[in-house]
Amino acid sequence: MRDTRPGSPGRPGYWSGMEEQSPRSRRTTYILLMGTCIVLVVLAWNVVRLWSIPAAVAMSVVAAPLPPIAVILANRGRMGG
Numbered sequence: 001m002r003d004t005r006p007g008s009p010g011r012p013g014y015w016s017g018m019e020e021q022s023p024r025s026r027r028t029t030y031i032l033l034m035g036t037c038i039v040l041v042v043l044a045w046n047v048v049r050l051w052s053i054p055a056a057v058a059m060s061v062v063a064a065p066l067p068p069i070a071v072i073l074a075n076r077g078r079m080g081g
Contacts, residue, residue, distance in 0.1 A: 029070070029074060033066050034070050040060070041059075043059065044059035
């Protein structure tokens with residue numbers, strides 16, 4: 001039995017939204033997310049920790065998932081290479 005729910009892999013157009021993003025746009029998304037990650041870590045451990053260690057740790061926790069998210073978003077739309 002074929003899955004006919006909207007957005008299911010068996011439906012036409014499942015990947016169509018992902019293929020519309022240009023390589024330049026994906027690169028920009030990656031650079032922005034990685035830049036945000038670096039800024040958060042640098043600020044957390046060079047500036048914010050002087051006033052509040054829990055705030056610095058919280059900033060690091062926010063920054064931690066950004067690199068994998070950046071890679072996933074930068075590689076979406078690259079079906080088959």
